[in-house]
Amino acid sequence: MGGFTGRDVLSIADFSRKDIEVVLKAAKKMVPIARGEKANRTLEGRILSTLFFEPSTRTRLSFESAMKRLGGDVVAFGPIEASSIVKGETLADTIRMVESYSDAIVLRHPQEGAARLAAEFTERPVINAGDGAGQHPTQTLLDLFTIWDQRGGIDGAKIALVGDLRYGRTVHSLTYALCSFDVELTFVAPAGLQMPKEVAEHVRAQGIPLAVTEDLPKVVPNLDVLYITRIQKERFPDPQEYAKVAGTYRIDAEVLRGAKKSLIVLHPLPRVDEIAPEVDATPHARYFEQAFNGVPVRMALLSLIFGGAP
């Protein structure tokens, strides 16, 4: 990706290891500002548009919070029903219109490739906040930041990705990004929800040690990072089958009994039954820090894009 000023953030694949490290280091400096302990006005006078064509409260709020913590402002799309979209306006036209109201555009859209298309119709930087089942690069960056920050680095980590690895876009992007680092990966999923073949092939082609299993308790003692995602009920035609699988991939005190003291458990949230509430009080639980990290990471990106390195 190289220089950040004015650049689009469309896919984590556009980020080299060096780019990722620039963002992580910038995000670290943003933490006290994100917590409100330090004031910063470097983005004063800048306006960010948030275009959310489908609801995603926490992503939208963390972008708004990030922009405002740096002294910038946000204009948001009203409810879709009230806008031109229902009148049949194309995304291309919407983007051309929004371009004149703001300095950068954050887009969440239900269709894959929407962010790349948007970027072609505006000179303003476009940040992809999720396009259908496609990319969600800022989620990946905050996941990486959490691992990096909690462990003091990413290299050397033994990381398991657990849950719905087939349909979960966050685990695909995270896997691709982790391949830029010196890690060992384990994919833990029920048979029908294992990681797509091309993702596993990519990992192996990069020379990253990879294990694939259905057995969660067996791998836990060896891990530094356990990243678990939600298994969606809709994927199972039979509710009994869902209940069985969901029960197998549930993190509780029992599963964590043999874990390393330093193991961190992450989850992109919202969780349903994947992590028992009893885990919240253990030193392993880092998913609330992870959720908070969305703000400093997005602050870092906005700051870099607007040319104001922290």
Place this chain on the structure above:
Amino acid sequence: MRDLKVTPIKNGTVIDHIPTGMALKVLRVLGITGDVNSTVSVLMHVPSKQRGWKDIVKVEDRELNPKELSKIALIAPDATINIIRNYNVAEKHTVALPDRAVGILRCANPNCITNSREPVESVFLVRSKEPLRVRCQYCDRELEDVAGHIL
């Protein structure tokens, strides 16, 4: 013994060295369905010095444009195209697969933004030519059945 099964054409295009079995797909790509005003000859499974067997398509009174050549390259990467004028080979082309296939393939992902009413052409990045592997630049999906998605 005469082994000439189809006579030379006066004006038009000869597409030679089509992989055997692909001639009908070449016709489809060229939009030749049955309602034609000039002669179209299709030779399937004829002996080839280079690869054992091949198909040939001869289209009279029509010269192919660069976009049509790109489409043929997707299904017949070794095809040669001879433009015939007054019984002579006036131009000889080999088809070449570009690194980016623009506006000639439809993405198989129904949820890809290029399949909506947006003012863009599809763009596929050619990841490998042998075997042919292409990926949608917008949604990142690999297209499985390339021949079935030519526009």
